[in-house]
Amino acid sequence: MVRATTPGVRLLPNAITVLALCSGLSAVQFALNRQFLLAIGAIGVAAILDSLDGRIARLLDATSKMGAELDSLSDAISFGVAPALVLYVWQWDAERIGWVAALIFAVCIVLRLARFNTFLDVEKPPYANEFFVGVPAPAGGLLALLPLILEQEFHQGWWSEPVVVWIWTVAIAALLISRIPTLSLKSVKVPPRIVAPLLVGVGLLAAAIIQYPLIALAAALLLYLAHIPYSVRRYYWLAKHPEAWDVPPRERRAIRRARRGRARRLGLRPPRLQQVAGAARRAVRLPRNGNSDSLGRGYGPGTDGQGQRKRSWRRIGLRQRGGDK
Template sequence: MSRATAGVRLLPNAITVLALCAGLSAVQFALTGDYLLSIGAIGIAAILDSLDGRIARLLDASSKMGAELDSLSDAISFGVAPALVLYVWMPGDDRFGWLVTLIFAVCMVLRLARFNTLLDEDQPPFAGEFFVGVPAPAGGLVALLPVMLTLQFGEGWWSSQVVVVVWTIATAALLISRIPTLSLKKLNAPAKAVAPLLVGVGLLAAAVIQYPLISLATALVLYLAHIPYAVRRYQWLAAHPEAWGVPGHERRAIRRSSRGRRLGLRKPRLRRVAGAARRAVQRGDTDPSAGGGHVSRVYPPADTTSRPTTRKRDWRRIGLRQRGR
């Protein structure tokens, strides 16, 4: 039993070490000029990084050593490795490019340090659905987006030094920002959506095999485009504590009810209002204050004592004649 337990605890850490090796291999590929393999190695490191934590939780093999090893691996694979790849690839002044890559690597390390400190703080229940800032794997790949575009479409405005510097600094700012981004770890798919999602995964795999750079660049652009939605979702959850910890369909019901209360609308009685307006138009009754030529008529209330007359009138309306008693 002890050997099995030791093997189970070794598996997540082994995956983390593999992610570290993939990140360092990206630097070696960049030094030899093979930037496509550099991007692929960092992408493999991101996939392995998303697996080690889940496997550790599934096998109940989480440990402090694994958490520290994961942070160090992320710092190298998604901070140091993309920075060095950008430095080797970036055109223009080497000294200025080195300064920019240092800024990116430092911001990545600060982002990981803040992530570790947030684990020990008390957070609201819905905070587990979000990351604070852009996570490390996504930030490392987003920084390499100009390299992907250059490899796919050739040199252009996206490969100029000014654009690359601004893009790298903006990505570093997203890493250390407090902008909420969605966490895929807490997303649950309903049973009806399992089959379409599997089909989508198959199509995505085919697209990555046939068009790897275009597929990865499109996925990164879509990821950046979801940030406004994540901010709005976070603000809504913070303002509605009753929606914390409830299923998705209940959250949608709360959202619909909150929209109705915010607008202050009441369901109108369309038939009664439309019928009254139609009868008023047929009688030619208008309001003199509205500029009409007719005077509004005041009709006396119906006499409730004349029930036989009302009953005869009802019989005539449907084309029948009441029998005499």
């Protein structure tokens, strides 16, 4: 049995990180030779290696401070500098405005990684470990290359216009340093009952990547962008429901269904924001004739207070229970 403290085992995660760094730098060399398909592939390989080095280090109990610093440096070059230079060579060669976009993207990647490192020692609620703050560096580096991927697969179009590529690059840079929560695959737990269908899906994905690599990569990137609204909604739902922080996904779904069912049983519905304030004041205003047993306006002898009360509650979108039925 190999001990985790042996030098060879401790060297393995750092060696994978160095390979990812070399792959990212090779993308620049491919771009200078106008081999953009190889440049995309090199950054994709760097992303795969980057996802492996940390997991292998934790699995072998070979984590170290040097490995963490090396990983951040590798990410900055492979997913910040390399994609920026690839896009510059492809679209904005010798154009000042293009160099500005490349600088913005590279700087945002470095800022994103610096913020990530500072958050490692900050105490966070349990649910926050399921999310990244902003788009992670590997996803950001590949998303920046999406116009180039589409151009390689479908040839030139509106997606390859210099202005569109410039705006897209700056927009992805903004997502990198934003505080938008995005799902972390490290915390995803797969229920045992869907393991077999998931393996079938992995096989189909591998076949799609082999046959249509660029289309599969573009589809994966678009799907990643589409998940962001769901991630934001899930993040804020968990923040408001501490009872769901440490329970499995099935129990979380049960909590969500129970709360929805309780809201239906109470007969509640979201009121119109522009009308609720005035309607509420009208509904709960006390009568001027001193009749404190009535709710609303104009209740007195000969007035149908029951019907007025029902109509007042309906105006703010509520339905009373009990004696008002």
